[in-house]
Amino acid sequence: MKEKRGQVEVTFHWIYILIAGAVILLFFAGIIVKQKVSFEDKLGEDIVQILDSILAGAGVSEKTKNFVDVGGLSDYTFEFRCEEGYMGFGIKGGAFEDLPISPVFAPKEIKTGKLILWSLPYKFPYKVIDLLMVSSSNTKYVVVGNEFDTFYVELQDMTEGFNFEFVNDLNEVDPGKNFHVRVIDLKGNLGGSGIPATLQELGDEQLSAISFSPGNVVTYFQKDGDDWEQGETVQIISIAEEKDAAKYAAIFAGDGERYMCNMMKVFKRMKYVTEVYAGKLGELKEHYSVFGVPNGAICQSILEEARQSVDIVFERLKGKVSACDDSEDYLSCSDSRMTEPASELRELNDQLESCVKLY
Amino acid sequence: MKKNRKAQIRMSETIAVLFIFFILVVFSLIFYYKYSEVSFKEEQAELMGLRAMDTTLKTLFLPELICSQGKAEPIDNCFDLMKLRHAAEEGVFNKYLSEYYFDLFPYTKITIEQLYPGEGESWVLYDKEKTKQLDDGLMVPDWKNKESTYFVVSLRDELNPDNEYSFGVLTVEVYG
Amino acid sequence: MKRGQMEMIGLVVIVILITLGMLFMAQFALKDDPTKKIFVRKGLAYSTMGALMKTSVACDDRGDDFGEKFVRMTELMKDCAEYYGEPSGYMCDNKQSCEFLQELIGDLLTDTLGTWQKHYEFKSSLLGFGDSSETLIEFSDEDEKGCKDERDTSGLFPINSDAGLIENILYLCD
Numbered sequence: 074m075k076e077k078r079g080q081v082e083v084t085f086h087w088i089y090i091l092i093a094g095a096v097i098l099l100f101f102a103g104i105i106v107k108q109k110v111s112f113e114d115k116l117g118e119d120i121v122q123i124l125d126s127i128l129a130g131a132g133v134s135e136k137t138k139n140f141v142d143v144g145g146l147s148d149y150t151f152e153f154r155c156e157e158g159y160m161g162f163g164i165k166g167g168a169f170e171d172l173p174i175s176p177v178f179a180p181k182e183i184k185t186g187k188l189i190l191w192s193l194p195y196k197f198p199y200k201v202i203d204l205l206m207v208s209s210s211n212t213k214y215v216v217v218g219n220e221f222d223t224f225y226v227e228l229q230d231m232t233e234g235f236n237f238e239f240v241n242d243l244n245e246v247d248p249g250k251n252f253h254v255r256v257i258d259l260k261g262n263l264g265g266s267g268i269p270a271t272l273q274e275l276g277d278e279q280l281s282a283i284s285f286s287p288g289n290v291v292t293y294f295q296k297d298g299d300d301w302e303q304g305e306t307v308q309i310i311s312i313a314e315e316k317d318a319a320k321y322a323a324i325f326a327g328d329g330e331r332y333m334c335n336m337m338k339v340f341k342r343m344k345y346v347t348e349v350y351a352g353k354l355g356e357l358k359e360h361y362s363v364f365g366v367p368n369g370a371i372c373q374s375i376l377e378e379a380r381q382s383v384d385i386v387f388e389r390l391k392g393k394v395s396a397c398d399d400s401e402d403y404l405s406c407s408d409s410r411m412t413e414p415a416s417e418l419r420e421l422n423d424q425l426e427s428c429v430k431l432y
Numbered sequence: 433m434k435k436n437r438k439a440q441i442r443m444s445e446t447i448a449v450l451f452i453f454f455i456l457v458v459f460s461l462i463f464y465y466k467y468s469e470v471s472f473k474e475e476q477a478e479l480m481g482l483r484a485m486d487t488t489l490k491t492l493f494l495p496e497l498i499c500s501q502g503k504a505e506p507i508d509n510c511f512d513l514m515k516l517r518h519a520a521e522e523g524v525f526n527k528y529l530s531e532y533y534f535d536l537f538p539y540t541k542i543t544i545e546q547l548y549p550g551e552g553e554s555w556v557l558y559d560k561e562k563t564k565q566l567d568d569g570l571m572v573p574d575w576k577n578k579e580s581t582y583f584v585v586s587l588r589d590e591l592n593p594d595n596e597y598s599f600g601v602l603t604v605e606v607y608g
Numbered sequence: 609m610k611r612g613q614m615e616m617i618g619l620v621v622i623v624i625l626i627t628l629g630m631l632f633m634a635q636f637a638l639k640d641d642p643t644k645k646i647f648v649r650k651g652l653a654y655s656t657m658g659a660l661m662k663t664s665v666a667c668d669d670r671g672d673d674f675g676e677k678f679v680r681m682t683e684l685m686k687d688c689a690e691y692y693g694e695p696s697g698y699m700c701d702n703k704q705s706c707e708f709l710q711e712l713i714g715d716l717l718t719d720t721l722g723t724w725q726k727h728y729e730f731k732s733s734l735l736g737f738g739d740s741s742e743t744l745i746e747f748s749d750e751d752e753k754g755c756k757d758e759r760d761t762s763g764l765f766p767i768n769s770d771a772g773l774i775e776n777i778l779y780l781c782d
Contacts, residue, residue, distance in 0.1 A: 082439075199504050599660065
């Protein structure tokens with residue numbers, strides 16, 4: 074009897090210890106799991122915030138390329154979105170940061186240990202904003218074009234540091250272990266051809282293309298099995314003769330929709346910058362209307378008296394910019410032929426040689 | 433009876449030990465909570481400093497203010513007085529605050545002052561203080577701290593070629 | 609058994625407390641200055657020098673019968689270098705150009721960098737022909753601490769003059 078009591082006691086003792094131990098362990102395990110989730114969320118937010126700061130800094134360091142080592146983040150996939158209702162970037166499935174103001178042209182997704190950031194000023198004809206191009210060491214750009222073409226030569230020069238390859242034939246291309254491959258067709262004949270054998274092994278999301286046509290028109294393509302699926306056709310709105318920021322932005326943008334969405338941010342900013350220049354123009358007109366100011370007559374003529382004066386052309390530009398912003402539609406902006414008054418204003422500004430220039 | 437008593441004492445001892453153990457755990461949790469709170473406040477202060485510097489950088493390179501030459505090439509650390517006057521006097525930034533500039537400079541005050549030569553003229557480019565509305569409708573400040581960043585800039589007056597550049601100061605105050 | 613249990617729990621508690629303490633201290637040891645702050649400080653040194661060099665001053669031109677005209681700081685510096693220790697070509701506020709520059713630059717830096725509690729050192733030196741070097745203007749913060757250790761520089765702002773090369777530099781530190 075005593076033995077039996079002892080056995081029960083010992084058994085009960087152990088059960089009691091097990092239950093108490095399990096409860097304590099569960100308690101601490103619960104705290105740890107909760108903290109882990111919380112830390113991961115916080116880490117995601119910190120990463121996005123730091124990247125936002127880096128993008129802001131890169132955005133203002135015009136014409137320079139910034140190589141950012143993000144080796145510790147190579148397991149994260151960064152997503153760049155620009156669509157109606159949402160503009161921003163962040164970690165796929167995690168924290169996101171809004172980008173309502175800054176135009177950022179990047180692939181849809183980037184997963185890399187090294188980011189490459191490049192900022193180019195967009196001038197129309199005065200500087201409106203810096204366009205930030207985001208790429209990575211494992212995003213490959215394959216350029217197919219005529220080696221004597223001006224833009225082909227310029228691309229070779231300007232894209233140093235990026236993962237660019239210049240080929241005569243797409244069949245020569247080795248995709249390597251890149252996260253994404255973008256084909257840049259300067260000849261304009263991509264639509265009629267299929268995807269080369271060397272690139273077919275890539276996933277549909279891993280291969281895209283942009284084809285340039287005469288008249289500053291680009292068409293986006295996405296891999297769909299063995300063929301190219303045609304995407305948006307976009308008219309590039311720009312008056313730059315060389316180092317055209319809008320053209321480079323088209324190359325780096327994920328697709329046509331993202332390109333147009335980010336360019337609308339540019340046109341929105343253009344409205345406000347134009348208003349400031351309107352004020353400056355007013356002051357210039359007032360200054361040169363005063364009798365006795367050196368070169369007053371010539372300057373006044375160019376500024377407001379001539380048939381195609383700065384004043385008249387500027388008003389036309391201002392009207393088109395305002396209409397473009399109000400429409401909130403890229404196609405309306407491209408149809409409005411904003412480039413005409415912008416080009417004319419650029420020529421008139423150059424004529425203000427002996428006067429104070431508008432910009 | 434004696435054995436029961438012994439068992440009871442042992443149970444009580446175990447319970448007492450566990451009780452003290454849990455008290456220690458609670459103390460640790462309180463300590464960790466307090467530490468997190470302090471750490472959070474420090475992080476907020478650092479973020480605010482970072483925000484102030486970011487805002488200063490953005491202001492220095494604003495196309496609405498920056499001087500330009502040649503083919504619209506910007507001149508670093510220089511503000512065009514004609515553009516500055518128009519932007520400040522017409523209140524371009526405050527006029528389009530809600531639809532645009534608030535996203536660029538949230539709760540911030542941006543001031544530019546001409547130190548030399550000149551009469552110490554100053555312009556408030558943007559001013560959006562963090563406020564809240566009381567029950568009686570009165571608007572009162574709602575910020576706990578303010579981080580100020582200063583920068584020296586040149587102010588260019590192209591209409592006055594003999595006295596083209598003056599010495600100015602950019603002040604960016606960020607509300608937190 | 610009782611004593612053994614108590615001792616075990618005591619040991620566990622000590623280990624936990626020591627670990628927490630070490631983690632706490634490690635956080636402080638690993639913290640360092642954000643790089644953005646250093647960038648802004650370097651930018652500040654550069655922009656301050658740039659603004660100083662471009663600023664115009666109203667002076668009397670001895671070569672123009674003391675007619676008043678606006679002169680850039682760079683011109684005044686050249687004048688100071690060429691007429692160091694002698695009556696200068698420009699008289700600003702009835703002062704010799706070097707004397708005026710020493711005062712004006714000092715005032716401007718005190719009103720800006722000094723007010724923002726930055727330590728700084730401004731130096732303008734004339735590198736004459738051969739190896740000779742002469743300090744034209746030298747100025748540091750009100751505490752006279754200057755910047756000896758960790759500091760940022762504006763970079764050299766050289767000016768060519770008839771007397772030689774004038775080197776201007778501004779050091780900035782916290």
